[in-house]
Amino acid sequence: MKYGAVALVSLFVGVGIGNSDGSADSGKGAPDAKAAPQPTVTVTRTAEAGDPEPAPTVTKTVTAKPKKTQESGPADSFSGEGEYVVGEDIKAGTYKTAGPDGGFGCYWERAKNASGEFDAIIANNNLQGPGRVTLNQGEYFKTNRCQEWKRVG
Structure with a gap:
């Protein structure tokens, strides 16, 4: 029995030495610094016979009709x-x-050129209400504080 007890104690000591990494803090459960990376798991789902199929892509070509554009060239209404x-x-x-765009009156001026000189003025007026003016080819027309001008003839 004496030899059996020594054998049993030797067995426990041997198992303890075998599990030890030889460091002073063994047995504290420190993680192994040389642990291998863990594998990544990818799950692929295969479509089953009962799954709905994706709808097909439909492309429809539409020919746009051009909108009527304003004629190029001189305008028949203006600011x-x-x-x-x-x-x-x-x-x-x-x-x-329709007249002034505010309370200070509407000024208009027909001129021979854009010099701004007094002798270039053909005609002018300060309107307090509606007004009209006839403009000829090549003249300069200046307007201030008026509502929109519209061609009537």
Whole structure:
């Protein structure tokens, strides 16, 4: 029995030494620094016979109809603020406005050129209400504080 007890104690000591990595803090459950990376698991689902199929892509070609565009060239209506060349910016003809765009009156001026000189003025007026003016090809028309001008003839 004496030899059996020594054998049993030797067995436990041997198992303890075999499990030890030889470091002073063994047995504390420290993770192994040389652990291999864990595998990545990929799950692929195969479509079953009962699964609906994706809808097909349908491409429809539509021919767009062009919208009517305003004729190029001089306009037959314009803002009540600015200077215009008759025949280039606006069409020649008779125009009317509803009057001032505010309380200070509507000023218009027909001129021979764009010099701004007093002797270039053909005619001018300060309107407090509606008004009209006839513009000829090549003239300059200046308007301030007026509502929109529209061609009427």
